[in-house]
Amino acid sequence: MSDTKDAQNNNNSNANGTPTGRKPLTVSGGATGGTVKQSFSHGRSKQVVVETKKKKRVVVPNNNSRPGGAPSKGGKPMSAAAAAARKLGLSEEELRARQAALSKRKADEEKRKAERETMEAAQKLRNEKAKSLDAEAKEREEADERRRAEEAARKQAEIDAREAAEKAALEAAERKKSGGNDSAKAETPQQKREKRITKPDKPSSKPAEIKGEGPPPDPDTLSELGGRIKKARPAGEEQGDDRNKPAPSRRSQPKRRQGKLTITTALGADEDRQRSLASYNRAKQKERERRMKMGKQETEKQSREVTVPETITVQELANRMKERVADVVKFMMQQGEMIRGIDTLDVDTAELIVEEFGHTIKRVSESDVELGLEGPADADEDMKERPPVVTIMGHVDHGKTSLLDALRQTDVVGGEAGGITQHIGAYQVKVKSGEKITFLDTPGHAAFSAMRARGANITDIVIVVVAVDDGVMPQTIEAIKHAKAADVPIIIAVNKMDKPDADPTKVLTELLQYDVQVESMGGDVQAIHVSALKKTGLTELTEAISMLAEILELKANPDREADGTVIESKLDKGRGPVATVLVQRGTLKRGDIVVAGGQWGKVRALVNERNQQMDKAGPTRPAEILGLDGPPSPGDQFVVVENEARAREITAYRQRMIKNKAASAPSARASLEHMLARLKDGVVTEQAKEAQLVVKGDVQGSIEAITHSLETLSTEEVRARVIYGAVGGISESDILLAKASEAPIIAFNVRANKQALALAEKEGVEIRYYSVIYQLIDDVKATLSGMLAPERRETFLGYAKVLQVFDISKLGKVAGCLITEGIVKRGCGVRLLRDNIVIHEGELSTLKRFKDEVPEVKSGMECGMGFIGYQDIKKDDQIECFKVELIERSLA
Numbered sequence: 001m002s003d004t005k006d007a008q009n010n011n012n013s014n015a016n017g018t019p020t021g022r023k024p025l026t027v028s029g030g031a032t033g034g035t036v037k038q039s040f041s042h043g044r045s046k047q048v049v050v051e052t053k054k055k056k057r058v059v060v061p062n063n064n065s066r067p068g069g070a071p072s073k074g075g076k077p078m079s080a081a082a083a084a085a086r087k088l089g090l091s092e093e094e095l096r097a098r099q100a101a102l103s104k105r106k107a108d109e110e111k112r113k114a115e116r117e118t119m120e121a122a123q124k125l126r127n128e129k130a131k132s133l134d135a136e137a138k139e140r141e142e143a144d145e146r147r148r149a150e151e152a153a154r155k156q157a158e159i160d161a162r163e164a165a166e167k168a169a170l171e172a173a174e175r176k177k178s179g180g181n182d183s184a185k186a187e188t189p190q191q192k193r194e195k196r197i198t199k200p201d202k203p204s205s206k207p208a209e210i211k212g213e214g215p216p217p218d219p220d221t222l223s224e225l226g227g228r229i230k231k232a233r234p235a236g237e238e239q240g241d242d243r244n245k246p247a248p249s250r251r252s253q254p255k256r257r258q259g260k261l262t263i264t265t266a267l268g269a270d271e272d273r274q275r276s277l278a279s280y281n282r283a284k285q286k287e288r289e290r291r292m293k294m295g296k297q298e299t300e301k302q303s304r305e306v307t308v309p310e311t312i313t314v315q316e317l318a319n320r321m322k323e324r325v326a327d328v329v330k331f332m333m334q335q336g337e338m339i340r341g342i343d344t345l346d347v348d349t350a351e352l353i354v355e356e357f358g359h360t361i362k363r364v365s366e367s368d369v370e371l372g373l374e375g376p377a378d379a380d381e382d383m384k385e386r387p388p389v390v391t392i393m394g395h396v397d398h399g400k401t402s403l404l405d406a407l408r409q410t411d412v413v414g415g416e417a418g419g420i421t422q423h424i425g426a427y428q429v430k431v432k433s434g435e436k437i438t439f440l441d442t443p444g445h446a447a448f449s450a451m452r453a454r455g456a457n458i459t460d461i462v463i464v465v466v467a468v469d470d471g472v473m474p475q476t477i478e479a480i481k482h483a484k485a486a487d488v489p490i491i492i493a494v495n496k497m498d499k500p501d502a503d504p505t506k507v508l509t510e511l512l513q514y515d516v517q518v519e520s521m522g523g524d525v526q527a528i529h530v531s532a533l534k535k536t537g538l539t540e541l542t543e544a545i546s547m548l549a550e551i552l553e554l555k556a557n558p559d560r561e562a563d564g565t566v567i568e569s570k571l572d573k574g575r576g577p578v579a580t581v582l583v584q585r586g587t588l589k590r591g592d593i594v595v596a597g598g599q600w601g602k603v604r605a606l607v608n609e610r611n612q613q614m615d616k617a618g619p620t621r622p623a624e625i626l627g628l629d630g631p632p633s634p635g636d637q638f639v640v641v642e643n644e645a646r647a648r649e650i651t652a653y654r655q656r657m658i659k660n661k662a663a664s665a666p667s668a669r670a671s672l673e674h675m676l677a678r679l680k681d682g683v684v685t686e687q688a689k690e691a692q693l694v695v696k697g698d699v700q701g702s703i704e705a706i707t708h709s710l711e712t713l714s715t716e717e718v719r720a721r722v723i724y725g726a727v728g729g730i731s732e733s734d735i736l737l738a739k740a741s742e743a744p745i746i747a748f749n750v751r752a753n754k755q756a757l758a759l760a761e762k763e764g765v766e767i768r769y770y771s772v773i774y775q776l777i778d779d780v781k782a783t784l785s786g787m788l789a790p791e792r793r794e795t796f797l798g799y800a801k802v803l804q805v806f807d808i809s810k811l812g813k814v815a816g817c818l819i820t821e822g823i824v825k826r827g828c829g830v831r832l833l834r835d836n837i838v839i840h841e842g843e844l845s846t847l848k849r850f851k852d853e854v855p856e857v858k859s860g861m862e863c864g865m866g867f868i869g870y871q872d873i874k875k876d877d878q879i880e881c882f883k884v885e886l887i888e889r890s891l892a
């Protein structure tokens with residue numbers, strides 16, 4: 001390896017002649033090459049090519065040698081840059097590059113700095129701008145606050161000034177009254193000032209006047225005006241009246257500068273403001289009171305014509321006057337009357353109030369709502385023929401129902417449409433001649449007489465059915481009376497003519513007694529012999545009806561709003577309230593708004609006796625109507641009205657009337673008049689016992705019949721009263737009502753629903769079910785009999801004479817007696833007689849023979865007798881002993 005070293009040494013000396021002690025590094029790159037002879041053992045050698053790689057040179061600062069160690073060309077002196085570069089151990093280019101880089105960096109830094117400064121300046125500018133905006137907003141706010149405060153103060157000043165004016169005016173008036181003209185002349189300057197201040201018409205200018213004219217108000221005036229005149233100043237300032245503007249007070253000046261009005265300053269620090277707002281409220285209140293007092297004089301107030309019925313609530317009256325209820329109540333309080341909004345006023349009191357509030361009253365009757373309900377009368381030319389309405393009456397079992405059934409079958413339409421299927425209280429048949437007849441299907445029992453009477457009133461013809469075998473009976477006579485009272489012509493139907501030995505002449509002769517003279521006997525009453533069973537004489541009967549109808553010239557105007565009468569009503573489970581009505585005038589149409597008694601509704605459906613839907617029903621057409629809000633009462637009038645509002649108004653009035661009637665009913669019984677009447681009749685004045693009942697029935701007619709029958713059961717001692725009677729099944733509300741009144745429920749052909757049953761069981765309400773009216777009446781009769789006070793029957797037992805009176809510590813006074821007559825029994829009734837005068841009546845407490853209590857003591861024996869709660873027994877007193885029995889009574 002020594003060869004290699006040599007070669008290197010050669011290379012070193014060749015490249016650089018300077019003795020550096022180490023091999024100089026060459027700048028010029030690239031590999032330098034050469035060959036070396038390499039000797040091996042055994043004398044062998046080899047030429048080896050040596051390649052030298054250029055290495056990176058490490059620059060030592062104080063090393064002056066250049067890379068490669070080459071001196072400058074030609075030995076010329078180096079430039080300053082070169083020297084510097086050399087000094088740094090860099091080439092001139094490197095130095096220049098380095099310097100350029102340095103100067104570039106410096107320039108960049110300066111540029112960035114400049115940018116930063118610009119941005120900072122812009123930010124600063126923005127901040128300043130925002131600050132100034134904030135300040136402006138603040139200023140604006142402060143200005144607004146100030147304006148508001150000044151406005152409030154100005155308003156306050158106006159109010160104060162007005163008050164002062166009123167006061168001054170009042171005082172002036174008083175002075176005028178008391179002192180006449182002299183006092184007016186002797187007006188003090190202060191009064192004059194006050195007058196000026198309170199000029200009423202220009203309130204806005206008043207504060208200015210206060211300051212602008214005359215001397216400042218003296219302290220007395222200020223105190224009279226509540227010291228508020230001073231506050232008018234800000235208003236004057238606002239108006240720009242600077243002439244007499246006082247120098248702003250020191251107090252107010254800094255406040256303005258303080259800027260924004262805070263809650264603290266408003267509530268605490270600013271006493272002026274607080275006082276001002278409070279007094280503003282007071283002034284407002286005063287103003288209201290003044291308006292209330294001087295309501296009549298208010299020029300802007302509208303005077304109204306107030307419609308007032310006989311009674312009106314305070315609330316309603318206030319509404320109609322367009323006044324506040326509180327004002328009306330206040331006014332009445334001033335009159336010494338404490339009333340509330342819900343209280344009812346009579347028309348005279350209402351008039352007083354109405355006039356006080358500056359209105360005029362128009363007195364009306366409450367029933368005026370019904371005015372014009374029936375519509376105008378029909379003109380003759382509008383009248384058209386209508387079918388007759390026929391009612392069948394007669395005595396029980398004379399064949400009314402059978403005859404109605406037979407007549408129903410005469411209907412020629414019936415065959416085609418399946419016949420009359422519904423029992424709806426009224427139906428129309430078309431007889432062979434093509435004429436129509438409407439029959440009212442009224443039951444014949446006496447209990448239904450009230451309904452029958454109504455039937456007679458709406459009917460054109462009455463058919464009195466008399467069974468040929470039975471003749472004229474009480475209800476036959478009643479039927480004739482009803483028909484005559486209603487001035488309705490009669491047709492006599494002598495029924496059961498199929499019976500053997502039928503003698504109609506006997507019946508017709510009998511009728512003469514009741515002022516019914518048939519044609520065959522020279523009268524004008526038609527008598528037809530019929531057999532409902534055999535269906536004979538029916539054509540003759542319908543012909544007689546048609547003939548009579550022709551004579552009666554029955555007409556009605558079909559082209560108008562319908563009205564008529566309710567024949568029957570019920571609460572149908574599926575269909576709701578259903579009313580059978582008979583149209584008497586006009587034509588009832590589906591969709592019409594109908595008022596029927598206290599109920600109203602829109603006719604949802606019209607159904608005929610064949611259960612067919614109809615679009616309309618003309619005069620004397622019976623129809624069931626659906627859509628009412630409740631079942632009306634039989635006999636109620638129905639009428640078609642123009643709109644729902646009218647319907648509501650009328651029904652509300654009618655319901656009120658019904659309620660009033662119900663409310664006044666019990667008090668009428670307990671009235672003085674009633675009591676006097678009873679005394680006159682020699683009736684005992686003891687309060688009658690009352691059996692209260694809740695009646696639920698299938699149809700309204702049954703309810704009426706039951707109520708009527710029960711009323712007839714009542715005596716002076718006991719009375720049955722139906723507190724509630726309604727159509728429909730028994731509901732929970734019925735049970736609750738019955739429970740509240742401790743009344744049993746009478747269910748006629750109706751049942752209770754599941755919930756009602758459970759409730760009845762829970763509440764212990766008794767429900768009695770009936771389907772026969774007689775049974776119901778008998779049951780109630782038995783109940784009433786039970787309520788009758790039992791008869792007290794007294795039986796004489798014996799007499800005892802007091803021989804001696806003992807005072808026994810535990811028993812009190814005990815009389816040692818001798819039984820002079822009859823027998824004395826333990827616990828019997830006793831009367832203590834002294835000189836034949838009854839001084840005590842009571843019961844025996846003890847009856848002893850010697851020391852033992854005994855059940856009885858007979859005549860001639862001695863015994864000890866003590867009285868319950870009575871001690872005043874004396875020697876020689878007589879004791880009458882008697883037995884009392886209570887005997888049950890029953891209604892006749």
Ligand SMILES: Nc1nc2c(ncn2[C@@H]2O[C@H](COP(=O)(O)OP(=O)(O)OP(=O)(O)O)[C@@H](O)[C@H]2O)c(=O)[nH]1
Nearest residue numbers: 396397398399400401402444445495496531532533
């Ligand atoms: N022989 C005969 N019996 C008749 C005739 N009409 C009715 N009856 C019978 O008389 C009885 C009573 O008949 P109804 O039609 O129920 O008599 P009503 O007047 O309607 O009876 P109430 O509804 O209870 O008032 C029944 O048994 C009928 O069969 C008739 O023309 N001839």
